[in-house]
Amino acid sequence: MDVKTVCLGMLTEGEASGYDLKKAFESSFGHCFAAGYGSIYPALASLAESGCVSCEEIAQDGKPDRKVYRITDKGWEILLEELDNPAPSHKVRSEFLAQMAFAHLMTPEQVQEVLNSRIEDADRNLRFIDEFESSGDCEWPVGVRFTLGFGRAMLHAMKAYVEENRHMFTSSDRQTRKAVAR
Amino acid sequence: MDVKTVCLGMLTEGEASGYDLKKAFESSFGHCFAAGYGSIYPALASLAESGCVSCEEIAQDGKPDRKVYRITDKGWEILLEELDNPAPSHKVRSEFLAQMAFAHLMTPEQVQEVLNSRIEDADRNLRFIDEFESSGDCEWPVGVRFTLGFGRAMLHAMKAYVEENRHMFTSSDRQTRKAVAR
DNA sequence: GACTTTATATATCGAATTGATACAATGCAT
DNA sequence: ATGCATTGTATCAATTCGATATATAAAGTC
Numbered sequence: 024m025d026v027k028t029v030c031l032g033m034l035t036e037g038e039a040s041g042y043d044l045k046k047a048f049e050s051s052f053g054h055c056f057a058a059g060y061g062s063i064y065p066a067l068a069s070l071a072e073s074g075c076v077s078c079e080e081i082a083q084d085g086k087p088d089r090k091v092y093r094i095t096d097k098g099w100e101i102l103l104e105e106l107d108n109p110a111p112s113h114k115v116r117s118e119f120l121a122q123m124a125f126a127h128l129m130t131p132e133q134v135q136e137v138l139n140s141r142i143e144d145a146d147r148n149l150r151f152i153d154e155f156e157s158s159g160d161c162e163w164p165v166g167v168r169f170t171l172g173f174g175r176a177m178l179h180a181m182k183a184y185v186e187e188n189r190h191m192f193t194s195s196d197r198q199t200r201k202a203v204a205r
Numbered sequence: 206m207d208v209k210t211v212c213l214g215m216l217t218e219g220e221a222s223g224y225d226l227k228k229a230f231e232s233s234f235g236h237c238f239a240a241g242y243g244s245i246y247p248a249l250a251s252l253a254e255s256g257c258v259s260c261e262e263i264a265q266d267g268k269p270d271r272k273v274y275r276i277t278d279k280g281w282e283i284l285l286e287e288l289d290n291p292a293p294s295h296k297v298r299s300e301f302l303a304q305m306a307f308a309h310l311m312t313p314e315q316v317q318e319v320l321n322s323r324i325e326d327a328d329r330n331l332r333f334i335d336e337f338e339s340s341g342d343c344e345w346p347v348g349v350r351f352t353l354g355f356g357r358a359m360l361h362a363m364k365a366y367v368e369e370n371r372h373m374f375t376s377s378d379r380q381t382r383k384a385v386a387r
Numbered sequence: 388g389a390c391t392t393t394a395t396a397t398a399t400c401g402a403a404t405t406g407a408t409a410c411a412a413t414g415c416a417t
Numbered sequence: 418a419t420g421c422a423t424t425g426t427a428t429c430a431a432t433t434c435g436a437t438a439t440a441t442a443a444a445g446t447c
Contacts, residue, residue: 024300024303024304025432025433026432026433028303029303032303032306032307032310035307035310040395040396040397041396041397041398042394042395042396042397045396051306052302052303052306054297055297055298055299055302055303056298056299056300056302056303057296057298057434058433058434059433059434059435059436060397060398060399060435061398061399061400061433061434061435061436062432062433062434064397064398064399065432065433088396088397089395089396089397090396090397102307102310103310105304106304106307106310106311106315107311107315108300108304108319109315109318109319109322110319110322110326111299111300111301111303111304111319112299112300112301113297113299113300113301113302113323113326113363114239114297114298114299115236115237115295115296115297115359116237116238116239116296116298116404117237117238117293117294117295117296118206118238118290118293118294118295119293119294119295120234120237120238120295120352120355120356121206121210121211121214121234121237121238121293122206122287122288122290122293123348123351123352123355124214124233124234124346124348124349124351124352125214125217125284125288125346125348126346126347126348126351127346127347127348128214128217128284128285128288129288129289133288133289133291136291137290137291137292137293140291140292141295144292144295164306164307164308164309165308165309165373165374166305166306166307166308166309167306168373169305169306169308169370169373169374170302170305170306172366172370173302173305173363173366173367173370174302176362176363176365176366177297177359177362177363177366179362180358180359180361180362181295181355181358181359183358184354184355184358184359185355188351188354188355191347191350191351192347192351207403207404208403208404222424222425222426223425223426223427224424224425224426227425239405240404240405241404241405241406241407242406242426242427242428243403243404243405243406243407243427243428243429244403244404244405246426246427246428247403247404248403270425270426271424271425271426272425272426298433
């Protein structure tokens with residue numbers, strides 16, 4: 024399940040350009056599987072080379088050609104093989120947690136600011152999920168509804184944990200920092 | 206807050222080799238910020254070059270030299286600057302969710318197997334956190350305790366969500382798949 | 388009318404990261 | 418005695434990230 028495979032999956036919904044796929048990565052997958060142009064265009068080129076997608080170049084006046092990709096039979100085959108993975112990964116890379124692990128080297132004010140910004144970010148992402156969900160003209164497939172709910176559940180748990188535990192870094196625990204800071 | 210900065214932070218606890226840091230990345234940071242040798246050794250080389258760490262090579266009979274790194278005053282300075290970031294990121298890259306988004310292209314059996322393996326993985330990680338937490342000879346700093354609790358809260362929320370929503374992919378919703386699969 | 392932002396659309400580039408592998412010796416267990 | 422885990426170094430190809438470049442049109446703003 025790399026960028027290539029997700030692109031294939033997106034193309035099962037219909038033909039699309041690299042630009043279209045980028046928008047899909049931002050909206051449907053933004054909260055769980057981001058990808059930029061630097062991943063998408065090489066992925067499409069590789070898929071085209073291996074015959075998993077076909078590409079039609081549509082000339083446009085002035086603008087560069089619009090390249091529209093379609094999934095092929097071989098693409099379907101590869102996609103279904105990839106979807107057979109029984110134990111796909113779920114990874115977190117958190118500069119937030121890495122920084123918090125060194126909270127004893129920060130001032131209490133710095134720590135509280137970081138916690139505030141994490142809550143704000145969670146709220147932003149929650150609003151984003153709500154907007155996206157209600158933006159569907161038709162109804163989203165089961166799996167997409169599942170991932171949206173998953174994202175919401177995680178964000179709520181994150182907010183709750185931060186709010187219930189930010190006291191760890193104030194008052195009585197203050198001397199810990201003073202004792203440790205070199 | 207990249208691998209270099211986390212290495213610097215780890216070195217505030219005392220001198221260490223690349224191998225030692227790898228173990229720290231696996232234990233304390235395994236659930237939130239992983240790094241392998243391919244990141245750690247280049248990071249240490251770069252930190253040494255920029256004078257943020259000093260390196261002492263200790264010859265060993267037969268084995269290759271053991272290179273022990275220590276944080277310098279400049280290293281402390283850089284670290285404290287990095288810790289001043291008020292809005293560090295928290296990113297998820299989930300092949301699990303990406304795959305689930307295409308659940309309508311999988312068989313119900315495949316979907317349930319994926320959900321089972323996700324729960325098993327969460328349980329493994331919960332056990333790992335418990336073991337790590339109780340393994341501390343002395344007590345962990347506040348920040349580390351915070352990140353461990355954070356990880357636990359996320360994993361519990363994940364398990365709960367999966368268990369409460371796996372019904373989405375069975376019985377009544379079954380025809381959705383039949384209708385969509387090409 | 389001039390100016391700026393936003394959207395459409397392509398693509399590349401260096402830097403960072405991943406995941407696997409190689410090499411080399413010791414010690415421990417079966 | 419033979420294989421496996423541990424200690425320790427390090428590299429490599431493939432992938433991904435984040436920023437940037439190019440070009441045009443529409444739409445909003447001063």
